Amino acid sequence: MSENELEDWRSRALTYEQELNNVVLGLAPAIRSLVIAIFARGHVLLEGNVGVGKTTLLRAAARGLGGGYQRIEGTIDLMPQDLIYHTFIDRDGKPRVDPGPILSQGEELSVFFFNEINRARPQVHSLLLRVMAERSITAFNKEYQFPHLLVFADRNAVEKEETFELPGAARDRFLMELEIDPDDDDAVHKSLTFDSRFHDTDKLINDVTLGKLSFKSLTDFSPTIQTAVTAGEAVQDFVVHLRRATHRPQDYGIQLPDVEMDELMVAGMGPRGASMLVRAAKVSAWLEGRLELTPQDVAAVFHQVVAHRVFFTPIYELQRGWLAKAYTQAILNSVPTP
Numbered sequence: 143m144s145e146n147e148l149e150d151w152r153s154r155a156l157t158y159e160q161e162l163n164n165v166v167l168g169l170a171p172a173i174r175s176l177v178i179a180i181f182a183r184g185h186v187l188l189e190g191n192v193g194v195g196k197t198t199l200l201r202a203a204a205r206g207l208g209g210g211y212q213r214i215e216g217t218i219d220l221m222p223q224d225l226i227y228h229t230f231i232d233r234d235g236k237p238r239v240d241p242g243p244i245l246s247q248g249e250e251l252s253v254f255f256f257n258e259i260n261r262a263r264p265q266v267h268s269l270l271l272r273v274m275a276e277r278s279i280t281a282f283n284k285e286y287q288f289p290h291l292l293v294f295a296d297r298n299a300v301e302k303e304e305t306f307e308l309p310g311a312a313r314d315r316f317l318m319e320l321e322i323d324p325d326d327d328d329a330v331h332k333s334l335t336f337d338s339r340f341h342d343t344d345k346l347i348n349d350v351t352l353g354k355l356s357f358k359s360l361t362d363f364s365p366t367i368q369t370a371v372t373a374g375e376a377v378q379d380f381v382v383h384l385r386r387a388t389h390r391p392q393d394y395g396i397q398l399p400d401v402e403m404d405e406l407m408v409a410g411m412g413p414r415g416a417s418m419l420v421r422a423a424k425v426s427a428w429l430e431g432r433l434e435l436t437p438q439d440v441a442a443v444f445h446q447v448v449a450h451r452v453f454f455t456p457i458y459e460l461q462r463g464w465l466a467k468a469y470t471q472a473i474l475n476s477v478p479t480p
Contacts, residue, residue: 148367148370148428148433152429152431154354155177155429156429158177158351158354159173159174159177161349161350161354162177162202162206162350165346165349165350166198166199167325167330167333167340168325168327168330168331169199169324169325170325172188172199172320174429175318175320175443176199176203176318178422178426178443179318179422180203180207180292180355180360181364181425181428181429182317182364182367182418182421182424183292183361183364183421184317184421184422185274185292185294185295185315185316185317186200186293186294186295186316186317186318186319187295187296187297187308187313187318187319187450188200188296188319189296189297189299189319189321190296190299190321190322191299191300192298192300194322194323195322195324196296197257198343198347199322200253202346202347202350203253203294203350204255204294205348205350206350206353206354207252207253207357207360208353208354208356208357209250209251209252209253209290209357210246210247210248210250210252212244212246212247212254213243213254213257214243214256214257215257215261216258216259216261216266217262218261218262220262220266221263221265222265222266224242224266225266225270226241226244226245226269226281227239227240227241227245227282228242244273244279244286244288245279245281248288249287249288249289250290251291252292252357253291253292253293253294254273254291254292254293254294255293255295256294256295257296258296258297258298259296259297260297260298260305260306260307261306263306264306264309267306267309267312268312271312271315273291273293274293274316275315277289277291290357290358290360290361310453313450314414316450317418317421317447318422318443318446318447319449367424367425367428368421368424370428370433371424371425371427371433372433372434372435373424374434377435377436377437377440379480380440380477380479381416381419381440383477384411384416384419384440384444384448384473384474385410385411385416387410387473387476387477388410388411388448388452388473389409389410389411391403391406391407391469391472391473392404396469396472396473398465398472401458401465405455405457406454406455407452407453407454408453408454408455409452409453410452410453411451412451415447415448415451418447419440419443419444419448420435420440422446422447423439423440423442423443424439427439437480441474444473444474445467445470445471448470449466449469449470452466452469452470
């Protein structure tokens with residue numbers, strides 16, 4: 143692909159990003175990360191307080207991608223089969239089985255949005271794990287493929303009753319976990335409170351151009367970024383040291399307040415996580431107009447890609463809310479930058 147085509151796609155990506163920023167105010171860093179994940183063909187999990195724009199952002203992003211869109215609400219009584227099919231009695235009194243949200247649009251399915259994913263049972267998470275990992279599912283003695291699928295999910299971080307924490311294997315399938323924390327800017331909050339434009343979410347989302355990115359073309363184009371953006375030996379070594387530091391922080395002199403570093407870690411980032419880190423970093427470089435990967439590109443996506451891929455001992459796992467971010471930042475501060 144020529145540089146002109148790469149630049150044309152970059153222009154489209156930046157326009158898409160700006161449209162999202164116009165719909166959801168005060169979330170520019172999270173929106174940039176979401177755009178990176180989309181072009182890296184990675185699934186995304188959002189976490190934040192109630193009413194901060196998680197659902198609006200994901201719905202707007204899905205509209206810009208185009209294609210088939212399905213949404214399901216996480217509830218304690220949701221079962222795996224509810225994603226695959228639903229049964230009902232038709233008007234003639236006969237039982238019917240229709241495809242569920244995952245199957246109903248077949249290969250045209252572009253975005254599957256799982257709202258409040260931590261309200262669903264572990265059995266549902268297990269099914270979703272395969273869909274995310276393989277973009278396929280077996281049902282009715284047939285294999286169904288979803289080549290364009292991205293899974294968007296959000297997690298209720300406030301209420302803990304009747305919720306189920308996602309297992310590490312499921313979380314690892316998300317390219318990024320993004321904290322949704324709006325800017326503490328009075329002008330932003332005044333607009334969200336008093337500008338009636340932001341009071342009608344359905345109408346607001348329509349401001350995003352439908353199919354701006356053309357989901358099928360995006361699937362074909364995304365690997366081009368990974369080929370076009372190259373990584374020199376120094377950056378490759380930098381990523382290797384970052385991965386090692388997630389496993390053995392004491393080898394890099396990493397210290398955190400009130401933390402016994404020798405007792406902190408169960409497991410650090412694995413090879414898949416390192417690969418996803420580079421995928422996201424390459425998209426970040428491309429969006430900045432560069433075709434040579436730099437340590438700054440890696441650092442720009444490090445926390446979002448890595449924080450949910452490190453596992454602490456039980457006593458420290460309870461403190462993940464502050465510890466994961468502090469840990470990833472300490473790694474970036476301690477590993478020498480080439």
